[in-house]
Amino acid sequence: GDSVTQMEGPVTLSEEAFLTINCTYTATGYPSLFWYVQYPGEGLQLLLKATKADDKGSNKGFEATYRKETTSFHLEKGSVQVSDSAVYFCALVSGAGSYQLTFGKGTKLSVIP
């Protein structure tokens, strides 16, 4: 079945540091890939997405590129802020006729001043 593996957290960074959160997937067909973010006390929000190979999703300074050859969708940001502290979830919708999201376990990011 479909699965998403993302790096274990928690991750603690200083403000303005470079962020990478690794995400790899297993899926049938041609999945769409997503990063969702959950800020403390809030619901899940879509951060960015990519629907086909080599697409780059970007939003709020975050980027992720759909790499079919390595089945990866790593999240990056060049300079994190305290306000980026949240839990980040990598997810996919399979291309094989199912429509639900399959999520990774989440990575908690804490950014300290």
Next chain:
Amino acid sequence: GAGVSQSPSNKVTEKGKDVELRCDPISGHTALYWYRQSLGQGLEFLIYFQGNSAPDKSGLPSDRFSAERTGGSVSTLTIQRTQQEDSAVYLCASSLRQRETQYFGPGTRLLVL
């Protein structure tokens, strides 16, 4: 416009009682999803509705769980004879069409004592 809304935001119940959780999707969205977020299991898919088609119930963990969607809009998730392991945050999401971006509600936090 208005996002996905869920009620109640919090629910405390006693083991063995039935509970009903409500979801109002974004107006015009034909697809509606229920997920569960718990510490031990992460984010799990429960059930999916698309228009007037038969729902995909493949994620429901037991026959104590059921859901309906009336008039293609509001959905109710019912848990009968609640157990302590049902304690979790229940999330509803909707999308314009199947495989399109899913937008999440704030969730209902259920605690079974």
